[in-house]
Structure formats: structure tokens, C-alpha cells
Ligand SMILES: [Zn+2]
């Protein structure tokens with residue numbers, strides 16, 4: 322078993338679900354990607370002819386348990402990622418590069434929490450930014 326697969330099994334167990342083959346392979350694909358993926362991309366990365374309905378159902382169950390969460394929406398596609406880098410209420414920021422179109426997980430950045438008006442209760446704070454990633458910013462600087 323690869324290190325990533327072992328990690329996937331561990332995350333599933335911690336999340337209180339049985340590490341079935343399809344769940345492990347899905348979580349493994351998402352961990353391997355290292356960036357949020359749409360469900361089509363997840364299916365592609367899993368590289369098996371598994372029934373799409375089964376895959377979507379598996380994804381849904383992983384989201385329900387909180388092992389995976391909806392990270393952001395890009396071009397009207399919902400992207401998902403494993404939630405091991407996030408706390409219950411605070412997700413790491415995502416940076417979308419307008420030049421190379423990568424979605425970058427800023428897991429090292431801890432955003433400040435927003436002070437909500439009295440009476441409001443925070444369920445989850447997500448932050449999404451757009452601009453140039455370091456590689457593209459550098460390339461632009463050179464030309
Ligand atoms: Zn870029």
C-alpha cells in the first residue's frame with residue numbers, strides 16, 4: 322500500500338467510516354492531486370470504469386462525514402478536497418491564478434477570522450483570492 326493510500330485509510334477510520342476500496346481510491350486520488358477537484362476530475366483521476374452514480378454517491382458520503390468538503394466553486398463547478406488541513410469553522414484560503422488557472426491551497430496561511438455582528442453564528446469561513454501565482458508573477462516581471 323502506498324503512503325497516500327495508508328493516509329486515506331487512516332482518515333476514513335478517523336472519520337468513522339469503513340475504508341472500502343472505492344472510498345480509499347477516491348480519497349487517495351484527492352490527496353494525490355493536492356488541489357481541489359471537481360467530481361469529473363475525481364472520476365478521471367481514479368481511472369476506473371466505476372459507475373458514475375457510485376462515485377458521486379461515495380463523494381457525497383465523504384462530504385457528509387466531513388472527511389471531504391466543498392472547497393470552492395470555479396466556473397460554476399463545485400470543487401472538493403480532503404478537509405484534513407482545515408478546522409471545523411475555518412478553511413485555508415484558496416488562490417486562483419488568473420494566468421495559469423491553477424487553484425492553489427494556501428495551507429500555510431491562517432486567515433484572520435471576521436468579527437461577525439452580534440447574533441450571527443459562524444459555520445464556516447472560506448476565503449478565495451485571485452491574482453498571479455509566484456511563478457506567473459515572476460514570468461510577467463521578466464518580460
Ligand atoms: Zn500561475
Ligand SMILES: [Zn+2]
Nearest residue numbers: 357392402426
Ligand atoms: Zn485547499
